Amino acid sequence: MYKPISLFIAIRYLWNTHLPKFKKIITILSIIAIAISTASFIIIMSMINGSEESFKKNVLSFIPHLIITNKNQYIKKSELPKNILKLHNIEKISDFISKEIIVQSENDIAMAEIIGMDNTNFFNMKNYGIKNILDVLKTGSYNIIIGEQLAKKLNVYIGDKLKLILLSNKKNFFSGQIFDQRIFKIISIFSTKSEVDYYQILMNKKDSLNFLNYSKNYVTGWRVWLKDPLSLNIKEIKKKIDKLVVLDWKIQKGELFKAIKIEQYIMLFLFFLILLVSILNIFITLTVHTIEKKNAIAILKTQGLLNWKIMLVFVMFGSGTAIIGNILGTIISVALIIQNDILKFLINIFFNETDIPIIIQPYQVFMINILSTLFTIFLTLYPSWNAVRLKPSRILSND
Template sequence: MIRNLPLFIGLRYFSSGGRNSKLVSFISLLALSGLSLGVGLLILVLSVMNGFDREMREHILSVVPHVQITNSNTIADWQSQRQLISTIPSVVEVTPFNQVEGIVFSNNNTRPLQILGLDRNILPKGLKTVLKEANLSMPADGELLLAQPLIDSLNLVLGQSVNIILPSDANRRAKIVSLMLTGIFSTRTEVDQMLGIVSLKQAALMTGNRDEIYGFRVQLDDLFQSRAMAHRILSQLPIGFTSVDWTQSHGNLYQAIQLSRNMVSLLVFLIVGIAAFNIISMLMMMVLNKRKDIAILQTMGASKKQVLNIFLAQGLLIALVGISIGVIMGVISCYWAANLVLAVESFMGTQLLDTSVYPIDYVPVDLRWHDVLFVSLSALFLSLLATVYPAVKASNTIPAEALRYKS
C-alpha cells in the first residue's frame, strides 16, 4: 500500500516526463533550464552588486574623506581646531591636508594632477594601508608619489624628475615645480586617475602658505551620517568654514550602483518568471496528455484533492530540482567570477574594468547566504503559483469525457 499516492505518481510523471510527447519533454527541459539559469544568474548578479556596494563602503570611501572641511582662507591654528573636531562623537579620525591642483607633463604628454599634502605622523588609515601594501613611506620634501595610471600614461620611471605646472591664483603666479618621483602606489579605484602625494610641508611650499593648511579630511564611524555630521562639525567651528561630504563628491556613483543592482536584478528575475510560465505550459500539456490516466485514477476512487496533489507534487519537484541546480551554478559562479574576468582579460589582451570608466578595476563578489535563501524561496513561490492552475484543471477532469476519446 503506497502511503503517499499523489507524491509517488507525481514523481513518476516527473521522471518519465512526456514520454509519449516530445513537445512535453522539450517544454519540461525548457522550464527546468530556465529556472536553473534564472536562479543562478540572480545569485551571481546580487553577489557582484553586493561586492560593488561593499567596495564602495570599505575601499573607495576609505581613501576618500567622508567629510572635507575647508576655509576660504588657509588655516593657521589648525592643531587646536583638529583637536576640537576630534572630540565630536562619531568622528573617527581627522587629518590635516594641503591640496594643490596642477598639470603634470612628461614625454609630450600632459595629465591633470591633484596633489595631496599630508603629515607623515597623521596619515588617514585608508591611505596608510595603500602605502603599506606598496612598501612605501611618506615622501620627503622635494619628493612625490604618483598613482600607477599616471605613471603608465606619462611613461614615467622611478627617480625621474617630474615637472608640474601650477596655475596662477589670487595669491601666486603660475609656475613650474620639479619633484623627484620616489614611489608608485595604487588604490585600484578611480582616485588613481589624478592623485599625487607629497609631504604637508612640500604642499605648503608649493602654495606659499608656509605652516598653514588647506583643510581637514574627516572619517566617521557611520558614513551614512556624513551630511548631518558635516553640519554638526561646522556648528563647532568659527564662521568661514565650509564642508563637502562624500554624498556630494561620490554620491552619484553610489546611487548608480544601487540603481544598477535593482534594475539588473529585476531583469534577471523576469527570467525566473518566464521559467514559471513555462511550468504552466508544461503542466497544462501534461494534463492533456494524461487525461486518460487521470480518469482511470478517478474511477478507481482517487479524489479531486489527490489528483490536485499529484500535479502540485510534480510542479514542486520541477521547482526543487531547477532551484537546486541554479543555486549550485550561482554559488560556483560567484567563486570563479573574478578568475573568469582575469582569464577573459588575458585572452583579449585588454582591461575590461578601467578606473577611467569604472570606480574599481576588478570584479568584487560578496556572496550573502540570505540573498541565496531569498532568491530560492521567491523562485519556489513563483513555481508553486504557476502549478496551481494546471493542478486545479486536472482535478476537475470529468472521467466520462476523458475516457470517451483515446488520448
C-alpha cells in the first residue's frame, strides 16, 4: 500500500493520465492564475520597496528629516536639547544656517534657499556630487554653488555673478522693511536630478552668517537625519522637546509621499483581488470535486479510513494547486526582477520613460507564499468537512 495514503490519493485527484481533458485544463488554469497573481504581488511589493528607497535617496537625502528650532528660527547653539540624542533612530545631528532669499540675475529673478556649508555638513555633502566643496567655498570669498535648474531659470553660468536679496528684520521709519543684498560669484553648478536643483544655493557657513547678520554663536537650528525616516515617530520626539519647534519632513514632502503610497497600494489591492478570485476558483473546484467523488469517499470510509485523513486528502488536493502556483509564480517573478530589462520593457509599455528601481526582500516573498497557501488551506476546510459528513450507507444504497 502507498504511504501516506492521504497524499497518494490527493496526488491522484490532482493529476493523473485518466483525468478528463476538461479537468486537466481547469487544474492548469488554476495553477496559472495563482502563479500570475503571486508573481504580480512579488513584483509590485518589490517596486514599492524600490520607490521608497528612491524617495529616500532622491528626496530625503537632501532635506533634513527633522528641524529643531524656535519661532524666530534664530537660536543659540548652547540651547541644543540633549534629550534628542538618546533616541535610537537618530543617525546624525548638526546645526545649520538656512534662509529663504530672493536671487536676481541680469535676466530674471527667483526665490531660493541658501544653505551654509562647513565640516558639520559632511553627512550630506557627497549627495551634491562636487568634490572638495569646502575648498571651493572659501571663507570671505563670497562664492556660491547653485542648482542646475535654478541656473537655467536665471540663465547664468559658472563665473557669473548673482545678487542675493534678504528681507531684513530691521525697520526703517520711511520705507518700512528694508532689504540686505550682496553680490556673490557662481563658482560651480550641482546636479542631483532632484527638486533641490530648482532652489538650493550652497555657500560657506561663515559667509552665510555675515550675510544674514547672525551672531557667532547663533544658528537657524539643528538638522537631524534618521536611520529610517519612514518610521518617524514625531510624537515621541516632541515629548523630548517642550519649548522648541520641531518640523519633520512630512510637513514638506508628506503629501507627495502619501500620493505615491496610495497609487501603489491601489495596484497592490487590484492584484490581491486577482489572487482572491484564483483561490475562490480552487474552492469551487474542490466543492464540485467532493460531490463527484462521493461514492469514492463512501468506499474509503467503509474501508476504515478516518475522517481526518479524508479531510487531509482534499486539503492536500486544494492546497497543492496553490503551492505549485506559488512556486511557479515566485520563480517567474524572481527571474524577471533579476533580468529587469524585460520587466522594465513591460512596464514602459504602460508608463512612458519610467525608471522604477526594483528591490526584492526575501522575507516578503516568504510571507506572500505562506499567506497565500494558508488562505487556500482555510478555504478547503469547508468542502473537506462536507466530504466527511456524507453517510456511506445512504450513498452506496443506490448502487
